[in-house]
Amino acid sequence: MAFLGRYILAAIGLAAVLVGVLAAVYLTAPRQAGPDLARTKKTVNGLFVASIAPDRDPITQGELHSWVLTLKSAAGDPVENAAIDISGGMPQHSHGLPTSPQATDYLGGGQYRIDGIKFSMSGWWTLHFNISAKAGSDSVTFNVVL
Amino acid sequence: MRRLGPILGILLALAGCGKPDFSDAEKRTIASLALSALPPLKPDTTNRFADVPGAAALGSTLFFDPSMSGNGTVSCSTCHKIDRQFQDDLPQAQGLARTNRRTMPLAGAAYSPFLFWDGRRDSLWAQALTPLEDGREHGGNRAAYAHYVKNRFGERYERIFGPLPDLSVVPANAGPLGTEADKAAWDGMSEEQRDSVNRVFANIGKAIAAFERSIMPTQTRFDRFAAALASGTPIDSDAALSPEEVQGLKLFIGKANCSTCHNGPRFTDDSFHNTGVPPVPGFPVDRGRIDAVTQVTADPFNCLGAYRDGPVDACGELKFMSKAAPELIRAYKTPSLRGAAGRPPYMHAGQFASLDEVVAHYAKAPASVEGETELHPLRLSERERAALVAFLKTLN
Numbered sequence: 001m002a003f004l005g006r007y008i009l010a011a012i013g014l015a016a017v018l019v020g021v022l023a024a025v026y027l028t029a030p031r032q033a034g035p036d037l038a039r040t041k042k043t044v045n046g047l048f049v050a051s052i053a054p055d056r057d058p059i060t061q062g063e064l065h066s067w068v069l070t071l072k073s074a075a076g077d078p079v080e081n082a083a084i085d086i087s088g089g090m091p092q093h094s095h096g097l098p099t100s101p102q103a104t105d106y107l108g109g110g111q112y113r114i115d116g117i118k119f120s121m122s123g124w125w126t127l128h129f130n131i132s133a134k135a136g137s138d139s140v141t142f143n144v145v146l
Numbered sequence: 147m148r149r150l151g152p153i154l155g156i157l158l159a160l161a162g163c164g165k166p167d168f169s170d171a172e173k174r175t176i177a178s179l180a181l182s183a184l185p186p187l188k189p190d191t192t193n194r195f196a197d198v199p200g201a202a203a204l205g206s207t208l209f210f211d212p213s214m215s216g217n218g219t220v221s222c223s224t225c226h227k228i229d230r231q232f233q234d235d236l237p238q239a240q241g242l243a244r245t246n247r248r249t250m251p252l253a254g255a256a257y258s259p260f261l262f263w264d265g266r267r268d269s270l271w272a273q274a275l276t277p278l279e280d281g282r283e284h285g286g287n288r289a290a291y292a293h294y295v296k297n298r299f300g301e302r303y304e305r306i307f308g309p310l311p312d313l314s315v316v317p318a319n320a321g322p323l324g325t326e327a328d329k330a331a332w333d334g335m336s337e338e339q340r341d342s343v344n345r346v347f348a349n350i351g352k353a354i355a356a357f358e359r360s361i362m363p364t365q366t367r368f369d370r371f372a373a374a375l376a377s378g379t380p381i382d383s384d385a386a387l388s389p390e391e392v393q394g395l396k397l398f399i400g401k402a403n404c405s406t407c408h409n410g411p412r413f414t415d416d417s418f419h420n421t422g423v424p425p426v427p428g429f430p431v432d433r434g435r436i437d438a439v440t441q442v443t444a445d446p447f448n449c450l451g452a453y454r455d456g457p458v459d460a461c462g463e464l465k466f467m468s469k470a471a472p473e474l475i476r477a478y479k480t481p482s483l484r485g486a487a488g489r490p491p492y493m494h495a496g497q498f499a500s501l502d503e504v505v506a507h508y509a510k511a512p513a514s515v516e517g518e519t520e521l522h523p524l525r526l527s528e529r530e531r532a533a534l535v536a537f538l539k540t541l542n
Binding site for chain 1: 406407409410415416417418419462463465466467468469471473520
């Protein structure tokens, strides 16, 4: 009997340890692994504040779609007549975007339509914008996880 | 402490028996690979006959008709054999002469934004015109095809596409890609004559494309397994995967990274990758996607050309195609893996004779002769390699 008791105790102890370890892994993993997913960011040199929004959420894998990029000055005014160059890729697979997206339209209020974006696989993607406007040139990188 | 050993053993054994266990993330990936995740084919607005039954019927006739060739011996089905997954089991296709590439199977090709191993055409209908004028394949010319279709299928053609143009003054043989005589005859034609021949030629492509849209991937054991796993119903024998196949599946979507490129229900991302597959010794230089972007841009039958039906907003894939990136060098389209186990050899020029050779290539990840491979060497035991192959066989 005493023997069996010790077995049961040991089993319970082991189960508790397992649950603890799993909980620790589960609770901490997302925070450690995920890149920053902010959809609004200051550009690298602080010239602009950029926001991005996809035309669909959740984003569908493997389909061409559009985003809207909104550019404001540091003071919060819309940035007009910006020249925008878009690149990006998958940092963990060392390849670029499968398409070459372009800014196709100015929608007013600092908003630019970005067409031709496609994410061909799930995982961590970056979208990098080089922006030139009257205030100067600056860039910003967003992370997107599918 | 020594007494914990057996208990741990019992706990692990309990966890391991019964149904194969997958994490939630694995279950999501498996569901995304199942045939049930394949969306219905979108209408092709660039081909307004794409879903017209009469067009598909005419397309089917033309697909199997050896008169659609320079010497009356080659049809699409010479290489795309209906009882062989619409391919020919050869390392390189053989028409009037040997080509430098392997015949691609056609199931689900209609979903692909770019056709051919290098994607040098941007629609099924534009693709179908290419082999017809390739001297190694059908070896014909577009004026001869227009005459043939008018004489042989004139009535059927006109019921679908409307009146045929007057071809009485068009030379019997003429085309921009044929023999020197064909080219000279083509150059001698008026702009208007050339356009009317091109229009008949494009419609031949549109009819064949309408037929090809019906060639779809079919249910496999893997799909039955995935369906049972998703619904939580018991997995019966015709849906069961062996422990080895389950191990292969886990590797495919896990450690071996296969599903990064071979993703979705067709097991392809429809994209182009350099995977370091070696060229065939003695063949002309083949640079894959990087050269194809120029060709698809120049194709008069591409989406932005004069023969598209419908609005130009269907042309996003061509308009926003990546053109200059170094990763396009020796990049080829990720092929679907459905049915692959039943149709060796493998790769764009039949470089590998078996799935064992394919998996050995992925494990080793050799450098590319030009450009850089996207692969990294994989540490796979003999058993793991065999498991990957076993899993691929469940896709038949």
